[in-house]
Amino acid sequence: MIITDFLVVGGGIIGLNIARELKRLYSDSKVILIEKEKECGLHASGRNSGVLHAGFYYSPDSLKAKFTRLGNKMLTGYCESKEIAINRCGKLVVAKDKSDHVFFDELLKRGRDNEIELQEITEKEARLIEPRVKTHERAIFSPTTATVDLVGVVKAMKDDAIREGVEVHCGVSFIKKRRCDIITSTGIYQTDYFVNAAGLYADKIALDFGFSERYRVLPFKGLYLYSNESPGAIRTNIYPVPDLRNPFLGVHFTVTVDGRVKIGPTAIPAFWREHYQRFENFKYSELADIMMREISLLKSANFDFKRLAFEELKKYSRARMVFLASSLVNDMKKDNYKKWGKPGIRAQLLDIKEKKLVMDFVLESDDKSMHILNAVSPAFTCSLPFSHFVCGEIQSHLN
Numbered sequence: 001m002i003i004t005d006f007l008v009v010g011g012g013i014i015g016l017n018i019a020r021e022l023k024r025l026y027s028d029s030k031v032i033l034i035e036k037e038k039e040c041g042l043h044a045s046g047r048n049s050g051v052l053h054a055g056f057y058y059s060p061d062s063l064k065a066k067f068t069r070l071g072n073k074m075l076t077g078y079c080e081s082k083e084i085a086i087n088r089c090g091k092l093v094v095a096k097d098k099s100d101h102v103f104f105d106e107l108l109k110r111g112r113d114n115e116i117e118l119q120e121i122t123e124k125e126a127r128l129i130e131p132r133v134k135t136h137e138r139a140i141f142s143p144t145t146a147t148v149d150l151v152g153v154v155k156a157m158k159d160d161a162i163r164e165g166v167e168v169h170c171g172v173s174f175i176k177k178r179r180c181d182i183i184t185s186t187g188i189y190q191t192d193y194f195v196n197a198a199g200l201y202a203d204k205i206a207l208d209f210g211f212s213e214r215y216r217v218l219p220f221k222g223l224y225l226y227s228n229e230s231p232g233a234i235r236t237n238i239y240p241v242p243d244l245r246n247p248f249l250g251v252h253f254t255v256t257v258d259g260r261v262k263i264g265p266t267a268i269p270a271f272w273r274e275h276y277q278r279f280e281n282f283k284y285s286e287l288a289d290i291m292m293r294e295i296s297l298l299k300s301a302n303f304d305f306k307r308l309a310f311e312e313l314k315k316y317s318r319a320r321m322v323f324l325a326s327s328l329v330n331d332m333k334k335d336n337y338k339k340w341g342k343p344g345i346r347a348q349l350l351d352i353k354e355k356k357l358v359m360d361f362v363l364e365s366d367d368k369s370m371h372i373l374n375a376v377s378p379a380f381t382c383s384l385p386f387s388h389f390v391c392g393e394i395q396s397h398l399n
Helices: 013-025 063-082 098-113 123-129 150-163 199-208 284-300 305-316 318-325 379-398
Strands: 002-009 031-035 091-094 119-122 138-142 146-148 167-170 174-178 181-184 187-196 215-222 225-227 237-240 252-255 261-264 337-340 344-351 362-365 369-374
Touching (some): 002 013, 013 031, 013 379, 031 187, 063 379, 123 138, 150 167, 174 199, 187 199, 187 379, 199 215, 199 369, 215 284, 225 318, 261 318, 318 337, 344 369
Parallel strands (some): 002 031, 031 167, 091 237, 187 369
Antiparallel strands (some): 091 138, 181 187, 225 261, 225 337, 252 261
């Protein structure tokens, strides 16, 4: 049996930084992080877009708005201090026609409310930033949006955690809670305080502790299609105007840290939680549960799940992805986009009572445990201030 003061489950960027912050706040305490994989950051933290978001999509009263601007600044500084690759290329948001301009106005308002630096520019000015861009009369430029080396960030944070005194136990899976014991694949842990940062499995673990009664994770698969063009073929990230009623941003251009271009991501409904490729990580119980939930949403969701699912499934087609991206830039050629990147899964929280997707971060906790139930995009960007916030909530329970 292993006894500890704090036990954190989940070795993604959120779990690592919560463990680091707990060790800073409680320096004499023992902090252990367990991760079921052989290394940290092999799921969402190592498979997302790599974009450091600026924070102008989110309503000012949301936790996402509160932490994205600060997280962008802190993570940019962290990368620079660790000499981790970062591409400060910015982002253009473009309009397909005049009907998008009203959404520009809302994004600009949210930017002002959230104190985000944005530039409202003309079509001509947009082409000075990216000569191939398509937009109708107006565009928005976000100079603080950047892309980073995901793997480098997670590795540096794991190294920091270990150096700061956190014990990181990889290859250890949470199995269940049994009275005061935490049963794992390698033995029993006992802890004074338990932190659940398990991403795709956060809701299942929370149920063991009496939480997440109205929430379940609904997984969506994100695919990127890479260009074979030379670095610099596109100079900046290019996004369409988003539908602010749902958490997905549509197919867009991302410029990686080495200047390469990728288009995506998709938001294809997955059929089990780690449904990355074909039958990888297949679990029949998850298939049955998720299929039943998705069928229920087809009938009576609080959003148009049927249309979303139908449109997203079409994005398994390379031709469809290139077609959608071609509305954002000129000179798109299907032959330049042949290589699919590493898939990711978005652990999107669903409110099963109201049958709607949850837009903001969600925490549930008491004086024995904390559960991060919804830490989807832009959680990577928000990771440092969000982890400080989570630990502040833990402190309030312990004091």
